[in-house]
Amino acid sequence: MSQFTDAYARKFYYLRLSVTDVCNFRCTYCLPDGYKPHGIRNKSFLSLDEIRRVTRAFAAAGTEKVRLTGGEPSLRRDFTDIIAAVRENQSIRHIAVTTNGYRLARDVKQWREAGLTALNVSVDSLDARQFHAITGQDKFHQVMAGIDAAFDAGFHQVKVNSVLMRDLNSRNLATFLDWIRTRPIQLRFIELMETGDGGTLFRDQHVSGMVIRDQLIAQGWQRRQSGRSDGPAQVFYHPDYVGEIGLIMPYAKDFCASCNRLRVSAQGNLHLCLFGDGGVPLRDLLASDDQQAELQARIASSLGQKKQTHFLHQGNTGITQNLSYIGG
Numbered sequence: 001m002s003q004f005t006d007a008y009a010r011k012f013y014y015l016r017l018s019v020t021d022v023c024n025f026r027c028t029y030c031l032p033d034g035y036k037p038h039g040i041r042n043k044s045f046l047s048l049d050e051i052r053r054v055t056r057a058f059a060a061a062g063t064e065k066v067r068l069t070g071g072e073p074s075l076r077r078d079f080t081d082i083i084a085a086v087r088e089n090q091s092i093r094h095i096a097v098t099t100n101g102y103r104l105a106r107d108v109k110q111w112r113e114a115g116l117t118a119l120n121v122s123v124d125s126l127d128a129r130q131f132h133a134i135t136g137q138d139k140f141h142q143v144m145a146g147i148d149a150a151f152d153a154g155f156h157q158v159k160v161n162s163v164l165m166r167d168l169n170s171r172n173l174a175t176f177l178d179w180i181r182t183r184p185i186q187l188r189f190i191e192l193m194e195t196g197d198g199g200t201l202f203r204d205q206h207v208s209g210m211v212i213r214d215q216l217i218a219q220g221w222q223r224r225q226s227g228r229s230d231g232p233a234q235v236f237y238h239p240d241y242v243g244e245i246g247l248i249m250p251y252a253k254d255f256c257a258s259c260n261r262l263r264v265s266a267q268g269n270l271h272l273c274l275f276g277d278g279g280v281p282l283r284d285l286l287a288s289d290d291q292q293a294e295l296q297a298r299i300a301s302s303l304g305q306k307k308q309t310h311f312l313h314q315g316n317t318g319i320t321q322n323l324s325y326i327g328g
Contacts, residue, residue: 104146180243
């Protein structure tokens with residue numbers, strides 16, 4: 001099977017695989033009213049065998065990196081087994097998870113032993129009270145302990161995701177920089193993105209990542225080159241800091257030009273863009289091992305529908321009602 005490629009000659013080395021859309025946090029920018037099932041739930045989330053088959057199809061077509069997302073992926077009782085199932089594909093060199101850190105301290109050692117190679121933890125404030133206000137959970141110290149446990153388990157770097165919001169964290173750059181001065185953390189500021197449920201919040205709280213970028217450059221931070229299976233962050237380093245800063249700016253010019261990732265939802269639909277209009281069903285081809293060629297062919301042919309860019313600039317958020325829906 002040849003490399004998955006779209007009509008704009010973009011090659012896809014990176015799969016973001018949602019294993020659940022359930023989350024136990026109520027973050028203001030994602031699930032302020034808590035988790036609610038999407039529509040009529042007549043299918044369960046992808047099973048372990050279905051995850052094994054879909055990742056095998058992507059691996060055979062050149063995928064090097066799989067990120068396991070949610071919702072909160074660690075809420076699945078078989079999450080360690082899911083990591084091990086993805087690990088079976090020798091060509092997948094990077095297996096990452098994005099987590100709220102709720103179960104990190106308890107489970108991160110076994111995740112690493114199962115084959116996890118990278119970790120992203122969502123932390124939108126370094127102030128425990130503000131963290132509680134944003135997430136609806138008084139878990140700040142638990143999440144911090146989980147990050148320490150990740151280093152103890154052998155991770156050399158932890159990425160920390162922080163959604164940039166005008167009234168909450170955009171003014172706290174100095175606090176974040178102090179935190180990563182001596183810690184091998186890549187702190188990633190993510191521009192608040194408009195979703196179907198979040199238009200009012202977006203209008204009130206959106207801050208351009210360019211504001212942070214200009215501050216960093218003025219302080220001597222320099223841009224690092226990206227690898228072909230890296231995510232969309234612009235990464236900056238500074239000789240006086242152990243940590244790094246990443247900026248994810250989906251409203252920046254040419255953001256989509258280097259797109260290298262596809263998404264599969266917890267219901268088994270292929271999403272060509274986080275903000276696209278619909279999903280391509282794959283689940284009917286995940287029932288047995290003898291449908292791999294057909295599965296790969298459906299994915300490859302659907303890439304002809306992938307658009308050159310998203311339409312967030314026009315306020316078109318597509319099917320994405322909130323970021324738990326297909327894993328952000």
